[in-house]
Amino acid sequence: MPADNLASLLATATARLKAAGSDTPTLDARLLLQAATALTREDLILGPDLRLTPEQQSVFEGLLARREHHEPVSRILGSREFYGRDFKVTSATLDPRPDTETIIDAALKVMPQGARLLDLGTGTGAIAITLLAERPDASGMATDLSPEALAVAGENATRLGVADRLTLREGNWFAPVTGTFDIILSNPPYIPAGDIAGLDPDVRNFDPALALSGGSDGLDPYRVIASGADARLGEGGHVLVEIGAGQAGDVEAIFAARGFSASGLHRDLGGHTRCLGFNRAEK
Ligand SMILES: C[S@@+](CC[C@H](N)C(=O)[O-])C[C@H]1O[C@@H](n2cnc3c(N)ncnc32)[C@H](O)[C@@H]1O
Numbered sequence: 001m002p003a004d005n006l007a008s009l010l011a012t013a014t015a016r017l018k019a020a021g022s023d024t025p026t027l028d029a030r031l032l033l034q035a036a037t038a039l040t041r042e043d044l045i046l047g048p049d050l051r052l053t054p055e056q057q058s059v060f061e062g063l064l065a066r067r068e069h070h071e072p073v074s075r076i077l078g079s080r081e082f083y084g085r086d087f088k089v090t091s092a093t094l095d096p097r098p099d100t101e102t103i104i105d106a107a108l109k110v111m112p113q114g115a116r117l118l119d120l121g122t123g124t125g126a127i128a129i130t131l132l133a134e135r136p137d138a139s140g141m142a143t144d145l146s147p148e149a150l151a152v153a154g155e156n157a158t159r160l161g162v163a164d165r166l167t168l169r170e171g172n173w174f175a176p177v178t179g180t181f182d183i184i185l186s187n188p189p190y191i192p193a194g195d196i197a198g199l200d201p202d203v204r205n206f207d208p209a210l211a212l213s214g215g216s217d218g219l220d221p222y223r224v225i226a227s228g229a230d231a232r233l234g235e236g237g238h239v240l241v242e243i244g245a246g247q248a249g250d251v252e253a254i255f256a257a258r259g260f261s262a263s264g265l266h267r268d269l270g271g272h273t274r275c276l277g278f279n280r281a282e283k
Contacts, residue, residue, distance in 0.1 A: 010033060099269075107183060141181070180237075181232055185240045188225065238263065240278075256281070
């Protein structure tokens with residue numbers, strides 16, 4: 001029996017991924033088919049009657065099965081686009097989310113010329129590397145508790161051409177940090193520990209636990225960041241943190257108790273408050 005053509009393979013794969021619970025089955029099926037075949041999107045559009053070789057069909061089947069088991073496409077492909085650039089993603093790193101682009105837009109508005117930035121809990125390096133790539137005059141430091149994540153951030157920094165302006169340090173929040181900065185940023189783990197078991201399997205089974213759990217109420221990292229920020233913030237500096245749903249009031253109170261006043265609230269494309277800005281409060 002001849003192999004199915006591309007159009008019917010894609011239709012079957014899309015139906016399978018939809019049945020497995022993917023929110024984006026058509027896109028997922030296309031990206032996995034492209035990965036299995038090295039065909040471009042245009043090839044798929046212009047050649048619906050093309051047929052895969054048996055080897056390509058077997059690779060595609062393997063990728064589909066992984067997605068049916070809830071592995072995100074970015075993890076299967078080992079790469080995720082963030083702010084228009086491709087970042088390597090591994091099992092040691094959070095898969096950078098489009099919502100985190102909110103903190104990038106907020107930072108670009110307040111970074112002074114020649115800004116020094118500090119990114120706490122950098123993961124793939126998505127925040128620090130994007131800002132350094134957007135602003136060739138800036139330099140900075142990024143930390144993570146995970147040496148494996150830091151190694152990925154290092155690879156991304158080199159590939160995206162900012163490694164000479166980024167210092168990577170391993171350690172617990174501010175512990176490995178030296179110097180002062182114009183802007184301190186973090187997208188810390190902020191899920192209450194008890195909520196992790198109820199997350200989507202795409203997240204629960206594939207994002208590292210270290211990147212998700214913010215302690216019993218999800219706010220522990222904000223307490224540490226708020227308590228250490230003053231010592232590392234230069235004159236007129238800014239703090240920007242990503243937050244989870246419903247955390248704005250609590251996070252503002254945590255920073256207020258450490259002498260910071262809110263300087264901005266930034267919404268993601270879904271309209272949710274995603275990022276808060278702080279400055280030192282007037283004395
Ligand atoms: C939510 S992820 C964010 C990753 C990346 N900044 C992003 O936005 O995609 C949180 C990161 O904080 C790191 N992390 C967790 N606990 C930490 C700690 N005590 N000190 C430093 N980094 C920590 C995790 O390894 C993870 O890379």
